[in-house]
Structures are given as C-alpha cells and as structure tokens.
Amino acid sequence: MALNGMEIYKILPKKNCKECGFPTCLAFAMKLAQGGTQAEKCPYMSDEAKDKLAEATAPPMRTVTFGAGEKTYSLGGETVLFRHEKTFVNKPRFAVIFDDTESTDNVEKKINHINTVNYTRISEEMYVEIAAFRCSSQDKQKFISLIKKVTSECKKIVPMIITENPDIASAAAEEFAALGPIIYGANEQNYEAMVGIAKKHNLLLGVKAENQAKLYDLVQKIQNTDYKELLLDAGGRSLKTAFDNAVNIRRTALLSKDRTFGYPTAAFVCDMTQDKMMEIAMATLFIEKYASVIVLSDMDYSMALPLFAIRQNIYTDPQRPMRIEQGIYRIGQADEQSPLLVTVDFALTYFIVSGEVERSKVPSWILIPDAGGYSVLTAWASGKLNAKSIAKAIKDFEAESKLKTRELIIPGKVAVLKSDIEDELPGWKVIVGPREASSLTAFLKEYRQE
C-alpha cells in the first residue's frame, strides 16, 4: 500500500537540515507522498527506509515485461482508469491460442494467418505478438514440438506456455528461455514450483485462481516469495465474469492503491464464444477495459483490422494528435506527370485521402506540409496550414525535381488559399479539389482525362 505524508515522515531522519531542498522533513515527506520529489534527495536516509519508500512511492500498477531483444514488450504500468484522464501507456498484446490436441490443419491455418497479418497503420507495424500454447495432452514432447514448429515458422511471436504441470512448464521454459516466454499456470497447488521456474529464467508468470478472492490470496503468497513479475487471471471464462474481474482488479489497484492487484491481467476471449464476430466484439471490450494480454482463437485480417485499429486509437496520447510524417508520398506508380495533391499531417485525414487516391487508381503524389497534426479546417483556422507552409513543403521535399507539371490540387475547404499559394510559388497553378475526400476518386479520374 502507498504511504501518506505522515507515514513517510515517521521514517525520515528528522534532522530538518534542508539539504533535500525543503525547509523541513515534514515538507519533504508531503511532497514525496505526492510524487513531487525523490527519496534520494535526502542523504541521511537509512537503506531500510529507502527500500520502504521505494516500494511505497512506486506506481500502483507494476510494469512487467516479456519477450527478448527487439521483441520485448511491456505490460501494465497504467496510472488512470480512463484514457481521457491522462493516457494509457502500455497497449494490450494479442495472442493466438494453439492447443496441442488440435488438428494439424488448424495449426497450419493459424500459422498462415499470423504470418499474413502484418501491416503498417499510422507508422505502427501491426502483427500478432504472442502465440499461446495450451498443453491439453499432458504429453511434454508433443507440447514442445508444437511450440517449436510455431515459433520457428512465426518469427515475430513470443510464446506463452500454458500448463499447470510444473514438470512440463520447466521443460518448456528451459527449451524456449531465449525467447522470453510467458509461463502461465501458477495456481494454489503449484505456485512454489512455478515461481521457481519463472525466477530461474526471469520470466513473466501467469497466475490463475477460481475467482477474485482466491486470486488475491494467491498473489499475496507469491509476493511473499519476493517474485513480482506477474500476469493475473481471476478465472472468468464468461464475458460477464471476466469483465467484472478485469474492472475490479484495475480499480482495486488504481483507486484503492492495493498493489496485490497492481499487475496486468489476461483475458481468454477464445474460451468465451465460438462466434467470430462476437469474439471480435468481446476483444474490443477488453482492449478498453482492461486486459493486457488478449487471447484469441485466431487472427485473420477480418479480425486484425478492427482490433489493431481500436487498440491504436485507444492507446495513443489524447493530448497529442496522431500525426503522419511530413513529406511527399508516392501513391501507385506516380511519375513526373502525375497529379500532386496537398493535405494535412493529421493521420486520419491522410489515410482517408490516400485511401481515396488509391481507390481512384490514378497514380498520384500527396504532399504533407507541417499542419500541426490538425484536420484541414482546424489547421487552416489556426494558421498552421497556409500558403507559406505549403510552399515550404514544395521546396523542402523537392516536388519540382519529382514532377514536370506545376499544378497543385488543394482541398476544397481551403479554396481561399489558392491565390496566396500562387503568389508564393511563381509558375505554379493551384487547382481547387473537392471539399470531401469521398469525391476525390471522381475528381482525379476527370482530372487525368483533361
């Protein structure tokens, strides 16, 4: 539990020497409780007091990691219940479940889907991060063979080893330790052995109980072994129970500042429904509230597009607009005779415009000036999108060396900029495009014929 100012004051040296930059030890304690200073600023604190304070002033929800090298991922570390309060920091990761008793065809199909789903949206590469392996056969060799096959064919995934058998968990952890797997399956009966395995390889440990109360007791026992790299599962396998678990665990950690539940959680959506559309709907719920690992039955493009998009939308800082890098973008086989359009660096606007240009099948260039990350009208109204910024982008990104034409298509909503741009860019003709991106396809086809 976090300490308040008076509790911190009790363990301070009480010299009132001011060396920490505060007039009294009490003032220092109050500031420390608010997170406004660091314990190290007091040079007279004992090591024991420092440890106590480090624990007490740590964030209410622990940040844990799994994976290895470039494929190292963080989970948890959240400080707010709602994105608009500040921001969420560590996005949930998607896992595809593999059961060691399922058919080879199914395994191949999932491997193919994992390897196919890989695309970039707003500068973020989208792909499946985890393959979750469930050992239903209790056959160690069969289980390890399955993990070997999938991890060798899906290079980007990190394995999540699901078994409550410490012997199998130990063998699999030993075999795949270099990949930084999640070991999942610590329970009331086996937790000492499972903690030993996780400790030995420094792995994230999945802890499962039948309900929240039993999970709470189990986590306390595991914390007493001094292992805190945990992923929690309160056992819910219906939407109602699993959602209730996720929300209560997060609220207990952040509102009650109770670190027993200050860990990320997993949601096994794959066990909650057989219906694909329902699975997508449920997964979106757990992206928002509050699973950190979301285990799915599969991940083909029809699942990936909505799930990755909503994850990206939720796990961006609401105080910072989603921006695309400024530059000149080539759509299709655009050449020196292709049309040049200008739009803003607000990512959603860019993707709508570029999508419509692609749909038109008219190879084109899109110029992105510095527009503050705003939409067209907002950027214009705030003075970020103007004749000077567009002319600067034409020069900075060397449009004149890429194109022989000297025509620039501007959004219809900022038609008012036409003459100013022509003044800034002698020799250029500005053409006013449509007001809405949805009209771009017809506009470009007509433009090409002229």
Ligand code: SF4
């Ligand atoms: Fe108190 Fe330590 Fe600050 Fe001195 S440096 S006033 S002992 S808290």
